[in-house]
Amino acid sequence: MGRRKVSITSNRNDKWSQLRGALKKVLTKGQYDLWIAPLHFLGLQDGTLLLGCRN
Secondary structure, eight states: OOOOOOOOSSSSHHHHHHHHHHHHHHHHHHIIIIIIITTEEEETTTTEEEEEEOO
């Protein structure tokens, strides 16, 4: 899978929603459901997106 540049605006909580929407368009349903859907937004730190998942 190649890299894609995604333009993200708005507040921090909306950034993860926007990114998930962009990923949903380029991943198969199985890939999205397995790898992305379980994740939740924790924050941004020094330009790095912090995500969490259930243990």
